[in-house]
Amino acid sequence: MPLQTILTIEDDAAIRRGVADALAYAGYTVLEAGHGDEGCQMAVRRELDLLLLDMVLPGKSGLDILREVRNVRPTLPVIILSARGEENDRVSGLRLGADDYVVKPFSVNELLARVDAVLRRSPSRPTDVQDLSLAAGRVDFARCEICFDDGERVELSEREQQLLRYLVRHAGRTVPRQELLENVWQIDARGVSTRTVDMHVARLREKLRDDSENPAVLVTVRGRGYMLASGGRTNYGN
Structure with a gap:
């Protein structure tokens, strides 16, 4: 734990x-x-x-x-x-x-x-996201992979699954880039100028098939950060 x-x-x-x-x-x-x-x-x-x-x-x-x-x-x-x-x-x-x-x-x-x-x-906080349902498959966080309904499996890097897991756990609100750097990358983000969050989100979108043919999974909130789109079903474990 x-x-x-x-x-x-x-x-x-x-x-x-x-x-x-x-x-x-x-x-x-x-x-x-x-x-x-x-x-x-x-x-x-x-x-x-x-x-x-x-x-x-x-x-x-x-x-x-x-x-x-x-x-x-x-x-x-x-x-x-x-x-x-x-x-x-x-x-x-x-x-x-x-x-x-x-x-x-x-x-x-x-x-x-x-x-x-x-x-x-105090009520226990969910500590482990098990999976996230997508329109055409699901994300298996334990295996660090995306399993699509057509049989394709796409591997996620450790950082990518940590980033997605954090956004899932904070679904319903916009998560600023600085917050992601502090909690996913574990760095003091004050005064830090970097595009690493944006680049990781872009790679995640490709792997999630987050394009015009599928419902968006990750949403950009201009000038603020990113959030998980509504509609995904999440399973938690403790």
Whole structure:
């Protein structure tokens, strides 16, 4: 089972480093941000299982970030990190949909216990797309291949199946190129100018027979990114 990923947004470098080290030691994949604007972008774009969110941050505040997260990802578990004097912010955060809060200073054991409790009672996120039905066949993600009804089989590269899998898992919304670079290629895409996403999508379209004779599978949203066309049937496994 893939490691669960936790993003911690905390401007105090010592606290952030301590939290990140404790989570990593406990077996989680950890992402970090020390500024509200950077953290907000990561919270709405990166693949996460939990968000640890400080209330007082440079740039966007914790409450601002929580509002944006709840608009885009209403079911993402969120734990507020707050100082004792920030009771009003804690209450506001809980009303906005935070799942729990931890008051600073806190022990590592308390934090890990609360993280574990929130993750256990949160609905599990589908982690494995098994296949995608097409008009003239299906994509078998386990075998990294497209099986057409006429008997042709087309092999997908590992990157191509990862890219398509990500778009399938986020069906119903436009996925920006930067988000794809961060979550599929696992690189920091800030300031990066590259056509690699577009080239991979173009190759995928050829393999999917995504042309004028067949219903589109991948849709380009001009100036924004790509999305999976509606109509494909997806099977998930956990």
